[in-house]
Amino acid sequence: MQELLHSLLVGFSLLLIAEGxxxxxxxxxxxxxxxxxxxxxxxxxxxxxxxxxxxGLMLLLLARS
Known part of the structure; x- marks a missing residue:
């Protein structure tokens, strides 16, 4: 669970950076x-x-494989 929250936080942080x-x-x-x-x-x-x-989903799947 801790790893999932960490991954979500990293993903959200990257989203904010990209949006800015x-x-x-x-x-x-x-x-x-x-x-x-x-x-x-x-x-x-x-x-x-x-x-x-x-x-975004395709990039995520590509990155995780």
Whole structure:
């Protein structure tokens, strides 16, 4: 159980780091992307989320094998 919590904490930490890179390096581009995301339909955002989750799962499976 301890190892699982540790892995989740590491994963969440890496997520926060990855999410912070673009706003840190290119805040104007990040802001423009957020405006586009807000203007997108729910369907488009769901598809993007599904693709993102699928790619993350594939990378995780690849890394663990």
């Amino acid at each position: 890179v673009l706003p840190f390096l290119k805040p104007k581009l990040w802001r423009e992307m957020m405006v586009r995301a807000i203007a997108s339909s729910d369907k488009n955002l769901r598809v993007l989320g599904a693709v993102s989750m699928f790619l």
